[in-house]
Amino acid sequence: MNETYTLHRGTRPLVISVPHAGTEIAPEVAATLLPRALAVEDCDWHLDRLYDFAAELGASLIVPRYARYVVDLNRPPENTPMYPGQNNTELCPTRFFSGEPLYREGRAPDEAEVQRRVASYWRPYHEALQGELARLKAEHGHVVLFDGHSIAAELPWLFEGRLPDLNLGTAAGSACAPALRERLAAVLAAQSRFGHVVDGRFKGGYITRHYGRPQHGVHAVQMEMTWPSYLAEAMPPVWDAARAADARAVLRTLAETMLAWRP
Numbered sequence: 001m002n003e004t005y006t007l008h009r010g011t012r013p014l015v016i017s018v019p020h021a022g023t024e025i026a027p028e029v030a031a032t033l034l035p036r037a038l039a040v041e042d043c044d045w046h047l048d049r050l051y052d053f054a055a056e057l058g059a060s061l062i063v064p065r066y067a068r069y070v071v072d073l074n075r076p077p078e079n080t081p082m083y084p085g086q087n088n089t090e091l092c093p094t095r096f097f098s099g100e101p102l103y104r105e106g107r108a109p110d111e112a113e114v115q116r117r118v119a120s121y122w123r124p125y126h127e128a129l130q131g132e133l134a135r136l137k138a139e140h141g142h143v144v145l146f147d148g149h150s151i152a153a154e155l156p157w158l159f160e161g162r163l164p165d166l167n168l169g170t171a172a173g174s175a176c177a178p179a180l181r182e183r184l185a186a187v188l189a190a191q192s193r194f195g196h197v198v199d200g201r202f203k204g205g206y207i208t209r210h211y212g213r214p215q216h217g218v219h220a221v222q223m224e225m226t227w228p229s230y231l232a233e234a235m236p237p238v239w240d241a242a243r244a245a246d247a248r249a250v251l252r253t254l255a256e257t258m259l260a261w262r263p
Contacts, residue, residue: 004124005064007132012058013140014259015132016051017207018148019073019125020044022064029070029117032107040067042097044150045237050230050244051148053252057259059146060132064125069093069102071117073125074149074205079114086158092117099157133211133218142217144180144258147207148251153226159201165194165229166250169204169222175212176219180261184221187253193246194229217263223251 021044030038054061064073071092079091089095092114094102102108109117129145137143154162166188170181181198188196202224204212212220230247231237 002124002128004066004121005062005128007063007128008055008061009132010054010058010060010136012259013136013143014054014057014059014146014255015129015136015143016054016059016061016146016148016255017129018044018047018051018061018063019207020064020068020149021047022066022068022070024066026066026070026121032103032109033069034102034104037069037096037102039236040069041235042069042093042151043067043236044148045227045231046239046244047148047150049239050150050248051251053248053255057252057255059255059259060136062125062129062132064121066121071114071121073122074147074207076206076210077118077122091122095157097152097155097158129207129211137217142219142263144176144261145207145211145218145220146255146258147204147220147222148225149202149205149222150225150227150230153228163201163224163226164197165226166196167200167202167224168196168198169202169208169224170199170220171204171209171212172199175204175208175214176221177214177263180219180221180258183257183261184254187250187257191250194250214263219258219263221258223254 048063075091081088092109185198204222208220208222230244232240
């Protein structure tokens, strides 16, 4: 365990990353935020618990300690927008997903503070993730990265309407082999419990786009789930055992499909 993340090292060619599951806020950051922000409402709630089947499958699992309000691990270090032309939150977010400010007046991070957080929180996570992908690729000849996320089903500031339950992203097919994308899409099509889409509004963030290099044996896939798919609707969202069991079954089948697939 590192002080900024926990890494369980597996033995098979699958790494599961849940970069927005952290809930802590470093004290020096908390002092600059509005009180509302301390509830970390835009966290990807309980994803470490939802993906806890990783160890049984022999997969690696990396989980951050700190919340995305400190630094967003799924944004590029250059802070370029993930979805140009649409509302986005930044590398060090300054707004809630509802659009309101996160920080006290005049306390938003300047460039020096952003770079401090990149060095202290962003870079260690990515160094660990890169190292784990390299280790397993060297051992098996290829590796799959499964990047797990979750979000409220309706967020007008970020997107119109209501999201499908399961949003599989492969950077429009560039982050993984076409055959793997087809097999994963078939898993979603074979179940009727959850609505789904492939490469819709959420095509994959920085992690999927940066690490997905199928031509070099690294295949990356993002899953963006809606909270009601596995949580009771409250704030903060509450673990719902029945919903979570259904969601976990689909996620586990996706992970098993990734492990069974060979380039």
